[in-house]
Amino acid sequence: MIRIGIGYDVHRLVEGYPCVLGGVEIPFEKGLKGYSDADVLLHAICDALLGAVGEGDLGRHFPEGDPKWKGVSSLRLLEEVAMILLQKGYQVVNIDSVIIAEKPKVAPFVDPMKVNISRPLSIDPAAVSIKATTNEKIGFIGRGEGIAAQAVCLIERRG
Ligand SMILES: [Zn+2]
Numbered sequence: 356m357i358r359i360g361i362g363y364d365v366h367r368l369v370e371g372y373p374c375v376l377g378g379v380e381i382p383f384e385k386g387l388k389g390y391s392d393a394d395v396l397l398h399a400i401c402d403a404l405l406g407a408v409g410e411g412d413l414g415r416h417f418p419e420g421d422p423k424w425k426g427v428s429s430l431r432l433l434e435e436v437a438m439i440l441l442q443k444g445y446q447v448v449n450i451d452s453v454i455i456a457e458k459p460k461v462a463p464f465v466d467p468m469k470v471n472i473s474r475p476l477s478i479d480p481a482a483v484s485i486k487a488t489t490n491e492k493i494g495f496i497g498r499g500e501g502i503a504a505q506a507v508c509l510i511e512r513r514g
Pocket of ligand 1: 364
């Protein structure tokens with residue numbers, strides 16, 4: 356039995372915050388603002404995985420305002436989501452994702468991101484695809500006010 360999921364997220368880019376994408380802190384003059392570390396890529400992936408098992412979204416499992424999740428690395432959230440999949444008997448087949456950002460350049464950091472994402476899910480880094488595109492200087496992303504990410508996943512029930 357296979358199922359698919361889709362996830363989308365966006366966070367503001369502001370000064371004074373680290374720019375964490377896929378669990379990697381990228382050197383940049385601005386960072387992503389949110390309740391956790393605002394890792395927009397991991398949030399999109401977590402939402403895709405939760406959607407695939409019919410478990411709603413991140414906001415349902417890790418509500419803003421819960422001190423347990425304030426400032427936490429989103430890799431912790433991914434670990435929790437991985438546990439939910441495991442409990443339901445599902446294994447990730449593959450993940451595809453895209454980061455939509457005018458800046459910074461993320462290509463040099465994609466390989467460590469894939470390792471970070473594959474580890475809690477117990478999958479090969481080759482099963483995680485991360486692409487990046489700009490927004491052609493259009494809209495809030497084009498003006499550098501935020502970064503968005505989209506993800507899809509395929510999961511499979513084992514046993
Ligand atoms: Zn988010």
